[in-house]
Amino acid sequence: MRARARVLEPAAPVDPADLMDPRIADRYPGGRHTTRRGRARRRGRARVIERPWMDFRDLWTEALAGVLARPMRSALTTLGTVLGITTLVITIGISATAGNQIVGRFDALTATSVTVVVPPPPPSADPVPLVDWSGVDAVRRLAGVDSVAAIADSTATASVQVRANDVVSPGDVTGQTMAVLAASPTLPAAVRGRMTAGRFFDDGNIAGHDRVAVLGDQAARLLGISSIQDSPAVFLKGQAYTVIGILGGAEREQQLSTAVILPPTTAEDQLGLGAVTRVLINTALGAAKQVGHQAPIALAPGAEDALTVTAPPDPTKARKGVQGDVNGLFLVLGLVSLVVGAIGIANVTLVTVMERIGEIGLRRALGASRRQVAGQFLVESTTIGLLGGVIGAVLGMVVVVAVSAIRDWTPVLDVRLALGAPVAGALVGLLAGLYPSLRASRMEPVDALRS
Structure with a gap:
């Protein structure tokens, strides 16, 4: 925790009736007729309190602890993203490899x-x-x-x-x-x-x-x-x-x-x-x-x-046409799997929010802001999506190489695909965690602790 914000509060309790009197309203912060003179007089009587603030390292540590606290649930949640990313990588890799093979035969016989x-x-x-x-x-x-x-x-x-x-x-x-x-x-x-x-x-x-x-x-x-x-x-x-x-x-x-x-x-x-x-x-x-x-x-x-x-x-146009047809045919399967993975992350994150209402209330009572609570759950869902993207990219490339070896093809793998798959997984996790994180941030501390 680090002290970042300086908040001014009155040294003595304030009578709400006094705030309605314009003669003394400028003596208190939040008064209806606060004037520059009143604010100047307040500076001498106010005390400074510290509001806790979490930097990104603390936020990442808390989110990683939340993911590892339920390893089996996190693994099953990550599985949906793994399947989606793996299907996408296999689809694009196999289509590029098969398209190159088909066009090679086309060149030999027809071109x-x-x-x-x-x-x-x-x-x-x-x-x-x-x-x-x-x-x-x-x-x-x-x-x-x-x-x-x-x-x-x-x-x-x-x-x-x-x-x-x-x-x-x-x-x-x-x-x-x-x-x-x-x-x-x-x-x-x-x-x-x-x-x-x-x-x-x-x-x-x-x-x-x-x-x-x-x-x-x-x-x-x-x-x-x-x-x-x-x-x-x-x-x-x-x-x-x-x-x-x-x-x-x-x-x-x-x-x-x-x-x-x-x-x-x-x-x-x-x-x-x-x-x-x-x-x-x-x-x-x-x-x-x-x-x-x-x-x-x-x-x-x-x-x-x-x-x-x-x-x-032109063989180049033929290659693009073949790859486009194969991509259009199989890309839908990868997108469906990816959507299913996103829904799974959203559901599990929402259930996690409901199970950790007491923890959320305690954090809010200790001074955590709404942004900090929302950020923690967003980082958790993004971490799950990122892990799914990395594992899915690795599995997809392994399958493409294995299929190419069995068929005696030359595997065609795009480096941008290997780098973009984890980013796509993280983006899916981020989007899937938006609603649960917003719901967690809107909880009032008193209601959360009471429940």
């Missing part, structure tokens, strides 16, 4: 794929395509390009009757309806596929206008072709094409699994597929935006505005 759509040439006597097959070589020379391929298809060849033999038997299924298209020899790498049987056609087949075909894995299964050792053939519009390979596992353009793929020259001679309709480009990570800007210029100089480029979105 490196660029597609250029070529519109059909206008009808004329001698239509000139905007993009020819040699434009693929120009795109391949761009910085950041890993692989590129061109595809030609049309609505006329989107549904073609394909048969595995030319023998027609009554009652048997003679063929399948499939899409037929032309592609450049680099198609397997561009669609991230692999040859499950045989090989893909090459520049020699294209230069020789060879009637060869490559089947998608589903198309080969539908036609009953599982091996190319005996050089099986398929028939399109009465023409036979030797099957030299089967393409499977395409991650891009998955409709190729049910298609028949022909060399560009053969497709133009037999089916009229001469104009490139799409260009598939795979880039290095981070080069998709640049390649998407340069590819139309390389494919159609002077007419690049007529081409449509489909490039992946």
Whole structure:
């Protein structure tokens, strides 16, 4: 305790009737007509008393003693805040870690794929395509390009009757309806596929206008072709094409699994597929935006505005979007737990106030002010919230690291989260203790001691 305030009191008892007399009212403190002369005369007869005052160290000591006086109750009260803070830390940490992992996979599969759509040439006597097959070589020379391929298809060849033999038997299924298209020899790498049987056609087949075909894995299964050792053939519009390979596992353009793929020259001679309709480009990570800007210029100089480029979105925006969605989904759980913890602190603090009415009355009778009583209970509730925040932050980070280790992820932890969790817990405890502390400060000493 420290003496801080100096309070003046009269040396002798005061008759209330004297205070109503204006002639002598200025002799006493609190008189209705106190004048400067009366106050000057009082200074000589007044005595000084000391009012006790608690500094923050004393207040903290008293509050800590109050918390430790009921350790089991304080532990159960702290548990609510621990659960709330732990849930918040786990939610934010897991969402950041999962978002980083999802975006990493997104980068590997999607963020490196660029597609250029070529519109059909206008009808004329001698239509000139905007993009020819040699434009693929120009795109391949761009910085950041890993692989590129061109595809030609049309609505006329989107549904073609394909048969595995030319023998027609009554009652048997003679063929399948499939899409037929032309592609450049680099198609397997561009669609991230692999040859499950045989090989893909090459520049020699294209230069020789060879009637060869490559089947998608589903198309080969539908036609009953599982091996190319005996050089099986398929028939399109009465023409036979030797099957030299089967393409499977395409991650891009998955409709190729049910298609028949022909060399560009053969497709133009037999089916009229001469104009490139799409260009598939795979880039290095981070080069998709640049390649998407340069590819139309390389494919159609002077007419690049007529081409449509489909490039992946910015990975940074995708990461923020994923983290925002995960945070919005799980953050509610943490907030609900935190609110439950705050209600628990408020209830326990209020019960503590009711149990310590006698102590409050004794403190007030000994000279404690309303602010001191309210401050003690506020510091107690804030201490409980702070302890819950510290324990919850530690448990939350341990859970995030453990989940990341089990899933083989790289944990993403924000230092601000570790520092802000205890502050959030203390703030919850402070807000939860406002009403109980105000109620304790409003108690009159006589009523508190009487009860």
